[in-house]
Amino acid sequence: MSAKDPEINVLGDPLTPCSMAPVTGFFRDGHCNTCAEDRGSHTVCAVMTAEFLAYSAYVGNDLSTPRPELRFPGLRPGDTWCLCAARFLQAHDEGCAPRVRLSSTHLRALDIVPMSVLQENAV
Numbered sequence: 001m002s003a004k005d006p007e008i009n010v011l012g013d014p015l016t017p018c019s020m021a022p023v024t025g026f027f028r029d030g031h032c033n034t035c036a037e038d039r040g041s042h043t044v045c046a047v048m049t050a051e052f053l054a055y056s057a058y059v060g061n062d063l064s065t066p067r068p069e070l071r072f073p074g075l076r077p078g079d080t081w082c083l084c085a086a087r088f089l090q091a092h093d094e095g096c097a098p099r100v101r102l103s104s105t106h107l108r109a110l111d112i113v114p115m116s117v118l119q120e121n122a123v
Helices: 050-058 085-093 107-111 115-120
Strands: 042-047 080-084
Touching: 042 085, 042 107, 050 085, 080 085, 085 107, 085 115, 107 115
Parallel strands: none
Antiparallel strands: 042 080
């Protein structure tokens, strides 16, 4: 696996953990770290809502159903999770984006999501 990109958040500070329960991140290290192999850019630390979870399932990514074989417990409203930046932006454009923890959102999210959109949805 590729080396992690520098652990810097969208505010220019050290990246803080997103969630250890459930354990999230491309590297399953609790942080929204990324690397060249993370084609989905799992860089946005989002607080799940029932509306977003329903939307995500509707567009083909069921985040509520546990998938133990993938070390995925299934998410509930209130859980935090490292989302794919493009999916977050899509949800924002559709009016159902979850809230975002800026201190836990990786700088690379800005390759896809404008800072103004992240700030608009910040916790």
